[in-house]
Amino acid sequence: MxxxxxxxxxxxxxxxxxxxxxxxxxxxxxxxxxxxxxxxxxxxxxxxxxxxxxxxxxxxxxxxxxxxxxxxxxxxxxxxxxxxxxxxxxxxxxxxxxxxxxxxxxxxxxxxxxxxxxxxxxxxxxxxxxxxxxxxxxxxxxxxxxxxxxxxxxxxxxxxxxxxxxxxxxxxxxxxxxxxxxxxxxxxxxxxxxxxxxxxxxxxxxxxxxxxxxxxxxxxxxxxxxxxxxxxxxxxxxxVSMLRIAMGATGRALDTLNAEGHLTSTLGEMQHRSDLYDLIDYESYNHFDTNVFNFTIDKELGL
CATH class of the missing domain: 3.20.20.60 (Phosphoenolpyruvate-binding domains)
Structure with a gap:
């Protein structure tokens, strides 16, 4: 944390x-x-x-x-x-x-x-x-x-x-x-x-x-x-590999947004919200403020 x-x-x-x-x-x-x-x-x-x-x-x-x-x-x-x-x-x-x-x-x-x-x-x-x-x-x-x-x-x-x-x-x-x-x-x-x-x-x-x-x-x-x-x-x-991969993926996502008007088809390529929160150790911040981490995330919802 x-x-x-x-x-x-x-x-x-x-x-x-x-x-x-x-x-x-x-x-x-x-x-x-x-x-x-x-x-x-x-x-x-x-x-x-x-x-x-x-x-x-x-x-x-x-x-x-x-x-x-x-x-x-x-x-x-x-x-x-x-x-x-x-x-x-x-x-x-x-x-x-x-x-x-x-x-x-x-x-x-x-x-x-x-x-x-x-x-x-x-x-x-x-x-x-x-x-x-x-x-x-x-x-x-x-x-x-x-x-x-x-x-x-x-x-x-x-x-x-x-x-x-x-x-x-x-x-x-x-x-x-x-x-x-x-x-x-x-x-x-x-x-x-x-x-x-x-x-x-x-x-x-x-x-x-x-x-x-x-x-x-x-x-x-x-x-x-x-x-x-x-x-x-x-x-x-x-x-530079990780930057190249990230920028390549971003470029493809922007192309999809231009072509389809939304990014629904790319959800499977994204880091899920729950994985991001886990990586930044969101829950540990509850130690300082119980109102910071008071929710759950349903991965099935694709949020």
Whole structure:
């Protein structure tokens, strides 16, 4: 009720513990706080908060237009609604190394379990688009060192994302990832890997967990969790999938409304009112006011 009961520090500790155990952790992307709670209900390991989703939520392209305040605020809203650890996309850290340091402490204060900082130049772009450009190795390493130095909770996960694979190739990606681990990164997010063999190579050559981004319509094949686990991946995210599904369903419902004048034919596709009330824990609010929850819902009525 109202918010999760697990403190942020405990979420971080558990995430670190599970990563150290060598499990494959599944982090679907939440597009709002309620979807994060549904991800938890369905038995996943964590919640991912995508910069692309946060941008799209504001009607903006994913090119670094969002601010630290916007990202941290939305991240806090999402993280507080689930007992799961939440990892958030911090783009390039919102500025120079000192800005990166402030970003880390702000995200810690917001209750996030971790974040990733990437090595693109500004303005950045979606990792699965052509025409990306990356900063030099020294600049990328400075961002990660600043993040690590600013961290107050040693369990806050600082991940380095590198986009260099699409720019300079796989050998450069491995070299860049090694340099970022040397700079203090706890894990590596190698963006836009094309094959399982590339994930396998990255995992075998790095002394750090790696993350796989299974985003649709991108550069990577949509591998199964078992394939990724066998390749040595530690975390898999589906960053925009739930938003895409929700927006696709909304578009179809609007078409139905235009065509039929009502949505009766789509009731079976909707989340029932009783399921929504259960998800938001409506009944628990009765603890404060007995007039809040004093009704029953008949599912047969389709309300």
């Amino acid at each position: 109202l918010y999760s009961t697990t403190p942020a520090a405990e979420k971080r500790r558990i995430l670190r513990e599970r990563l150290a155990a060598g499990e494959l952790l599944r982090f679907p992307g939440a597009f709002n706080p309620l979807s994060a709670r549904l991800i938890e209900r369905k038995g996943f390991d964590g919640v991912y908060i995508s910069g692309a989703v946060l941008s799209a939520d504001l009607g903006l392209p994913d090119i670094g237009l969002t601010t630290l305040t916007e990202v941290a605020g939305r991240g806090q809203q999402i993280a507080r609604m689930t007992e799961l650890p939440a990892i958030i996309d911090a783009d390039t850290g919102f500025g120079e190394p000192m800005n990166v340091a402030r970003t880390i402490q702000t995200l810690e204060d917001a209750g996030l379990a971790g974040t990733h900082i990437e090595d693109q130049i500004n303005p950045k772009r979606c990792g699965h688009l052509d025409g990306k450009a990356v900063v030099d190795e020294s600049t990328a390493a400075k961002r990660i060192r600043a993040a690590v130095d600013a961290r107050r909770d040693p369990n806050f996960l600082i991940m380095a994302r590198t986009d260099i694979r699409a720019v300079e190739g796989m050998d450069a990606a491995v070299d860049r990832a090694k340099a970022l681990v040397d700079a203090g990164a706890d894990a590596i997010f190698p963006e836009a890997m094309r094959t399982l063999a590339e994930f396998e190579r990255m995992a075998s050559e790095l002394d750090a967990p790696i993350l796989a981004n299974m985003t649709e319509f991108g550069k990577s094949e949509l591998f199964t969790t078992q394939q990724l686990k066998d390749a040595g991946v530690s975390i898999v995210i589906w960053p």
